[in-house]
Amino acid sequence: MLMVHKEKLKKAVAVKRRIWIGAAAVVLLAYVVVSLWQVGHTRAQAADAYLERQLWLARQGALFLERQGSKDLASLAAAVEGLTISEGRLAESHMSLFDRRRETFLPLLAAPPALDLQVAGDPELRRRLARGAHGGLVLALADERWLVTHLPLNAGDAPLTLILATPESEIVAPWYSFARVQLAGQLILLMVAAALGWRLRLRPETPADGSEDVQPGLQDTLAELQNQCRALAQENALLGAVRREYQLLVEGAEYGTARLNSNGLILFCSKPLLALCGCERTDLVGRNLLDLDIFADDARQKLRNSLGDLRNGVATPPHSCVLARSGDGPLEVQVKLSPLRVDGETTGYVLQVQQSVCAEPYLRASLS
Numbered sequence: 001m002l003m004v005h006k007e008k009l010k011k012a013v014a015v016k017r018r019i020w021i022g023a024a025a026v027v028l029l030a031y032v033v034v035s036l037w038q039v040g041h042t043r044a045q046a047a048d049a050y051l052e053r054q055l056w057l058a059r060q061g062a063l064f065l066e067r068q069g070s071k072d073l074a075s076l077a078a079a080v081e082g083l084t085i086s087e088g089r090l091a092e093s094h095m096s097l098f099d100r101r102r103e104t105f106l107p108l109l110a111a112p113p114a115l116d117l118q119v120a121g122d123p124e125l126r127r128r129l130a131r132g133a134h135g136g137l138v139l140a141l142a143d144e145r146w147l148v149t150h151l152p153l154n155a156g157d158a159p160l161t162l163i164l165a166t167p168e169s170e171i172v173a174p175w176y177s178f179a180r181v182q183l184a185g186q187l188i189l190l191m192v193a194a195a196l197g198w199r200l201r202l203r204p205e206t207p208a209d210g211s212e213d214v215q216p217g218l219q220d221t222l223a224e225l226q227n228q229c230r231a232l233a234q235e236n237a238l239l240g241a242v243r244r245e246y247q248l249l250v251e252g253a254e255y256g257t258a259r260l261n262s263n264g265l266i267l268f269c270s271k272p273l274l275a276l277c278g279c280e281r282t283d284l285v286g287r288n289l290l291d292l293d294i295f296a297d298d299a300r301q302k303l304r305n306s307l308g309d310l311r312n313g314v315a316t317p318p319h320s321c322v323l324a325r326s327g328d329g330p331l332e333v334q335v336k337l338s339p340l341r342v343d344g345e346t347t348g349y350v351l352q353v354q355q356s357v358c359a360e361p362y363l364r365a366s367l368s
Contacts, residue, residue, distance in 0.1 A: 035183075046172045047147055051136030054093060054149040054164050058134075061095075062153050062162055076160075093164035098150070100130045100159040114141035115148070115165050129161050144169060255354035259340065262348055264289045264307055276333060276353055278325035289351065294323045299335075306337045310349060320356060332356045 076097070096111040098104070098119075103126055105111045111119070118141050119126050125139075132152035139146045145168040153160040250257050256273025258266050269284045277284070277294050284292070290300050290307075299321035306316040318336035325331055333353050340348045 043172050047138055047168065048136075050166075050171050051138075051147055051149055054147070054166070055134070055136055055151065058149050058151040058162055058164055062151055093149075093166045096163045096165070097153070098129050098161040098163055100132055100152075100161055103130050106160075111163060112141075112146075112165055115139070115146060115163075117141075129163075132159065132161060138168065147171060255352050258284070258289075258351040258353075260289060260349040260351060262311075262346070264349070266351075267348070273351075273353055276331065276355065277323060278328050294325065295321060296324065303335070303337070307349070310337060310339050310346075318352075323353075 094112055095109060096115075097106045097109045098111075099106055105116055105119075110116065118139055119129065129150055134151045136147065136149040139148055147166045147168055149164040151162045153162045250270050251272070253270065253272060256276045257270045258273055259268040261267055265288050266284050266286065269281060274281060274284070279294070290304055292300075295303065302319050302321065306319075309316050316337055318334050320332060321335055323331045323333055333355055336352045338350050338352070339346045340350050
């Protein structure tokens with residue numbers, strides 16, 4: 001049984017190895033195909049860009065020759081030779097003139113022999129030049145590939161076509177040069193990726209318990225921060241509980257309570273106060289105590305004086321006033337302002353409002 005198991009294991013390993021080798025071969029083949037396509041595409045783009053530039057230069061040269069006003073072919077040929085010598089960018093091309101009427105090249109400025117043979121043996125290309133068409137094309141001649149630009153020329157009596165021909169090898173680098181540059185770039189990327197992988201491999205692994213291997217000093221600092229966070233969370237929980245208890249105590253009181261800031265702006269009001277005033281919470285919170293319409297002018301003046309005395313550190317006794325409630329009629333109440341101190345510092349004021357007589361039934365119902 002052990003031998004049979006070993007044989008099956010060997011076969012499985014051999015199959016897996018063949019699968020990996022086949023996958024690597026497919027990836028390598030795809031890489032070669034894509035690289036060759038990229039090289040061909042890049043060379044074609046370079047040839048198109050060169051033909052476009054040469055067509056623009058041919059237009060400029062044709063305009064120059066037309067302005068020369070050459071009367072015969074000899075003077076026109078001399079002008080073309082002078083243009084070739086003076087214009088360095090045109091000098092890289094072989095310039096020739098094609099007689100569209102005779103469908104032959106002028107002997108004074110003959111085309112390269114390979115191009116002459118190609119035009120003579122290609123009726124379609126000859127008709128294209130004879131029609132006076134303009135453009136650029138890549139021709140695979142007998143010796144090599146040529147980049148040819150042709151443009152009609154209106155100079156002299158004979159209808160001519162100006163032709164610029166340049167061997168592709170002088171403009172576009174051969175395919176193996178592109179492949180070499182591309183391979184070098186990809187090798188650099190591969191080396192960078194390998195270096196990053198090796199760097200990640202050399203990083204210390206995380207311990208099995210999930211904690212990170214940190215320096216002792218940093219570990220102590222982290223532990224202290226964690227303890228502080230836990231203490232803050234407990235303190236916030238206690239503050240939340242105390243706040244809820246305080247709110248229940250204030251809401252359950254027989255008198256109305258409001259918290260004011262140092263300028264008399266109402267920050268909080270209890271439900272008993274809302275029942276006494278006959279207002280909604282939005283009618284009081286956010287407004288200044290001295291601007292409330294429920295107090296008469298004399299009552300607001302008393303409140304203003306009380307706030308002034310409290311700012312000067314003088315305690316104020318409670319005083320009576322009448323609340324002007326809409327729909328329920330006036331209500332006589334006792335009003336008292338007292339400072340709110342935190343750690344010995346006055347942070348605001350507390351307003352207490354209590355009905356002067358026994359609370360009415362509707363007030364008792366609102367507090368239940």
